[in-house]
Amino acid sequence: MEQKINELLNTQINHEFYSAYLYFAMSTYFSEINMDGFAKYMKKQAKEELSHAQKIYDHLILRNEKITYKRIEAPDTDWVNPQDVLDNALKHEEFITSQIFEIAKAAKEANDFATKNFINWFIEEQLEEEDKFRKLKEKIKAFDECSCTIEAINRELDKDGE
Numbered sequence: 001m002e003q004k005i006n007e008l009l010n011t012q013i014n015h016e017f018y019s020a021y022l023y024f025a026m027s028t029y030f031s032e033i034n035m036d037g038f039a040k041y042m043k044k045q046a047k048e049e050l051s052h053a054q055k056i057y058d059h060l061i062l063r064n065e066k067i068t069y070k071r072i073e074a075p076d077t078d079w080v081n082p083q084d085v086l087d088n089a090l091k092h093e094e095f096i097t098s099q100i101f102e103i104a105k106a107a108k109e110a111n112d113f114a115t116k117n118f119i120n121w122f123i124e125e126q127l128e129e130e131d132k133f134r135k136l137k138e139k140i141k142a143f144d145e146c147s148c149t150i151e152a153i154n155r156e157l158d159k160d161g162e
């Protein structure tokens with residue numbers, strides 16, 4: 001594997017851990033305002049992010065590649081309302097998608113077919129991740145007008161969570 005691709009994949013492990021950190025922080029935010037369904041949902045997202053980090057880790061190990069550890073940044077938690085949290089989550093997923101595309105691009109340029117094949121799973125996954133938060137954002141758009149709506153979504157998510 002080219003050094004550049006090794007670095008990109010190691011950086012992506014860090015991004016996935018950061019994503020988990022961010023979603024745990026969002027879960028805390030929802031817990032603090034007693035939106036337990038949303039809290040549970042974000043915790044589930046956080047766990048998924050940890051599994052993404054592990055997937056990349058396992059791939060590097062499989063290919064006998066070096067793993068490098070980097071500092072995980074603390075997320076900014078100054079959200080003003082639930083809508084703001086979900087805006088932030090969607091923007092974050094869009095950023096992650098752009099990073100995944102960078103890996104795909106580098107793999108293509110290096111004729112690294114193994115990485116290219118591996119990263120395809122993440123390309124698919126990112127479509128789902130963005131869609132998930134976009135839909136949830138749409139759902140709570142009515143929050144300002146009717147708090148009963150958010151209560152209903154909260155209940156729905158509560159059922160979805162583990």
Ligand SMILES: [Fe+2]
Nearest residue numbers: 016019049052
């Ligand atoms: Fe992820």
Ligand SMILES: [Fe+2]
Nearest residue numbers: 019049093129
């Ligand atoms: Fe994600």
